[in-house]
Amino acid sequence: MRIDGLQYANWSETIFRQMRDGGLDAVHVTVAYHETFRETVLQLERWNRWFERHPDLILRGSTAADIDHARDTGRTAIFFGAQNPSPIEDDIGLVEILHRLGLRFMQLSYNNQSLLATGCYEAEDPGLTRMGRAVIAEMNRVGLVVDMSHSADRSTLEAAEVSARPIAITHANPAAWHPARRNKSDAVLRAVTARGGMLGFSLYPHHLKDGSACTLDSFCRMIAETADRYGVEHLGIGSDLCQDQPDSVVEWMRVGRWTKDIDYGEGSAAAPGFPPMPDWFRDNRDFGRLAEGLAAVGLSHAEIEGVMGGNWYRFFAANFGPAP
Amino acid sequence: MRIDGLQYANWSETIFRQMRDGGLDAVHVTVAYHETFRETVLQLERWNRWFERHPDLILRGSTAADIDHARDTGRTAIFFGAQNPSPIEDDIGLVEILHRLGLRFMQLSYNNQSLLATGCYEAEDPGLTRMGRAVIAEMNRVGLVVDMSHSADRSTLEAAEVSARPIAITHANPAAWHPARRNKSDAVLRAVTARGGMLGFSLYPHHLKDGSACTLDSFCRMIAETADRYGVEHLGIGSDLCQDQPDSVVEWMRVGRWTKDIDYGEGSAAAPGFPPMPDWFRDNRDFGRLAEGLAAVGLSHAEIEGVMGGNWYRFFAANFGPAP
Numbered sequence: 001m002r003i004d005g006l007q008y009a010n011w012s013e014t015i016f017r018q019m020r021d022g023g024l025d026a027v028h029v030t031v032a033y034h035e036t037f038r039e040t041v042l043q044l045e046r047w048n049r050w051f052e053r054h055p056d057l058i059l060r061g062s063t064a065a066d067i068d069h070a071r072d073t074g075r076t077a078i079f080f081g082a083q084n085p086s087p088i089e090d091d092i093g094l095v096e097i098l099h100r101l102g103l104r105f106m107q108l109s110y111n112n113q114s115l116l117a118t119g120c121y122e123a124e125d126p127g128l129t130r131m132g133r134a135v136i137a138e139m140n141r142v143g144l145v146v147d148m149s150h151s152a153d154r155s156t157l158e159a160a161e162v163s164a165r166p167i168a169i170t171h172a173n174p175a176a177w178h179p180a181r182r183n184k185s186d187a188v189l190r191a192v193t194a195r196g197g198m199l200g201f202s203l204y205p206h207h208l209k210d211g212s213a214c215t216l217d218s219f220c221r222m223i224a225e226t227a228d229r230y231g232v233e234h235l236g237i238g239s240d241l242c243q244d245q246p247d248s249v250v251e252w253m254r255v256g257r258w259t260k261d262i263d264y265g266e267g268s269a270a271a272p273g274f275p276p277m278p279d280w281f282r283d284n285r286d287f288g289r290l291a292e293g294l295a296a297v298g299l300s301h302a303e304i305e306g307v308m309g310g311n312w313y314r315f316f317a318a319n320f321g322p323a324p
Numbered sequence: 325m326r327i328d329g330l331q332y333a334n335w336s337e338t339i340f341r342q343m344r345d346g347g348l349d350a351v352h353v354t355v356a357y358h359e360t361f362r363e364t365v366l367q368l369e370r371w372n373r374w375f376e377r378h379p380d381l382i383l384r385g386s387t388a389a390d391i392d393h394a395r396d397t398g399r400t401a402i403f404f405g406a407q408n409p410s411p412i413e414d415d416i417g418l419v420e421i422l423h424r425l426g427l428r429f430m431q432l433s434y435n436n437q438s439l440l441a442t443g444c445y446e447a448e449d450p451g452l453t454r455m456g457r458a459v460i461a462e463m464n465r466v467g468l469v470v471d472m473s474h475s476a477d478r479s480t481l482e483a484a485e486v487s488a489r490p491i492a493i494t495h496a497n498p499a500a501w502h503p504a505r506r507n508k509s510d511a512v513l514r515a516v517t518a519r520g521g522m523l524g525f526s527l528y529p530h531h532l533k534d535g536s537a538c539t540l541d542s543f544c545r546m547i548a549e550t551a552d553r554y555g556v557e558h559l560g561i562g563s564d565l566c567q568d569q570p571d572s573v574v575e576w577m578r579v580g581r582w583t584k585d586i587d588y589g590e591g592s593a594a595a596p597g598f599p600p601m602p603d604w605f606r607d608n609r610d611f612g613r614l615a616e617g618l619a620a621v622g623l624s625h626a627e628i629e630g631v632m633g634g635n636w637y638r639f640f641a642a643n644f645g646p647a648p
Contacts, residue, residue, distance in 0.1 A: 045418070045421060048417065049417070091369070094369070
């Protein structure tokens with residue numbers, strides 16, 4: 001079982017074939033960064049076209065059972081997520097609408113303050129807003145997973161506590177390994193995993209120790225240490241792969257329509273674009289290397305199966321439908 | 325089995341209870357007259373609230389199997405439809421999106437010219453547009469039924485011919501019985517029913533011979549004659565019940581935002597509002613009287629079962645999902 005907890009590639013038949021080459025049974029794909037509801041629906045329409053054109057490679061994922069179906073038929077199940085609550089605008093009723101349209105993850109904030117919570121680049125984090133608490137309850141009701149990958153610490157700790165169901169950090173690494181703004185503190189990782197939540201390890205170079213030069217060994221030792229600390233059953237991959245995207249897309253991710261200035265986010269004026277991927281993880285075809293790397297640092301077969309997809313599978317199975 | 329092929333009431337717990345009193349297993353409800361996509365989604369959000377608040381009375385209908393489930397649990401299954409293609413705007417991708425959100429019928433035009441077809445109040449009917457043909461193919465693909473209740477004759481005949489799957493006139497009567505603008509010619513009824521399509525008999529007084537004074541006997545004799553002419557298996561009820569609506573709603577239906585003037589549609593300056601219903605069909609509680617009336621004019625038990633719901637049930641079962 002191989003599941004990737006986050007990608008935002010410039011989708012194409014080439015990439016869907018590479019998913020098959022890499023043995024991906026399921027991928028959580030981003031459909032919105034700053035998009036309004038209508039703009040998000042346009043992204044879903046694009047996916048409908050891809051499902052129609054490539055029925056031999058991909059299928060729509062709604063429940064964990066769709067992953068089984070994908071495996072049985074040699075395809076990859078695609079699950080939708082939003083990195084910002086912008087798709088629900090100011091309307092809590094859109095939570096159920098978007099869930100019905102296939103949304104399974106939604107971040108409560110993306111770098112900035114949102115209507116729901118604070119992003120990790122704000123100077124102050126006042127915690128969950130009134131609407132944030134209401135929306136978490138609604139997300140819990142329908143089975144839309146709270147994702148706090150780009151949120152600030154206090155908001156994340158409150159979300160973990162307020163949410164009646166486990167939450168996720170789909171793509172980030174422990175700050176103890178690499179103290180990037182987007183990586184997560186021990187307090188956050190403990191709060192999320194202690195309540196059954198998941199951490200997806202990111203391969204985005206800004207989240208890696210030594211960036212693009214990070215070694216597979218360093219990455220896998222970090223996973224082994226995180227497993228020792230928080231429990232291997234809460235860990236998966238969330239590669240944050242942005243394959244074949246032009247640099248204009250990383251600018252959209254960072255700037256959206258919220259400022260007229262340039263904001264480099266994790267980049268800089270000297271390196272404004274997407275950083276090069278580590279040579280041991282170029283794209284979807286390299287997922288097997290991660291499994292090899294985890295074996296090399298001593299994880300058991302069962303632990304590797306869990307990190308490579310089994311843990312996400314169980315999490316999807318428990319959290320993508322109405323609360324029991 | 326009792327199914328109503330069209331209603332647009334001012335929904336309330338009272339009406340949902342009256343549906344139960346009338347033994348309604350399923351109702352096709354209108355969610356858009358002139359609404360844009362986003363405005364239609366707001367209507368779907370309202371339905372989500374009603375489903376959440378009244379789980380003992382109603383449930384969301386997606387397939388005919390939901391009608392069985394509704395019967396087994398003493399509830400009414402609610403199926404969504406649009407009386408105009410305004411919800412898809414100029415975007416064919418919204419056909420699949422709205423089908424996924426539960427839309428099961430869509431009229432190609434409502435009184436006026438639309439992007440797809442001509443409405444029954446236009447002076448000229450040039451037939452299906454280029455987009456109209458493309459959208460019919462897409463509706464056929466996903467299982468969204470073409471409804472031509474408010475369309476003009478040529479457009480309707482072309483839709484019946486172009487559509488690879490049967491189409492419906494969810495709410496109208498034969499013009500031979502009562503020559504109203506909205507009632508349908510022999511040519512239209514023959515084209516629709518010859519290809520497996522359905523006619524739902526309307527109880528909206530403007531569609532009835534003698535209007536609000538129409539007798540149950542006259543209405544049921546008309547049904548018996550229509551059965552003789554076109555085949556009873558193609559017939560159902562489409563009451564067009566607009567219970568508890570203020571007259572501002574019939575003005576919205578007629579005028580939308582397409583004119584600044586008043587258009588009385590089937591009404592007149594002297595009678596601009598909703599006409600009073602016949603005393604034998606006040607609301608959902610009176611469906612049993614229709615069955616009695618049909619028995620009184622000589623229909624068999626099996627024929628009555630078909631007209632009261634069995635025929636719609638088979639049509640729903642065959643046409644609400646992807647083409648086989």
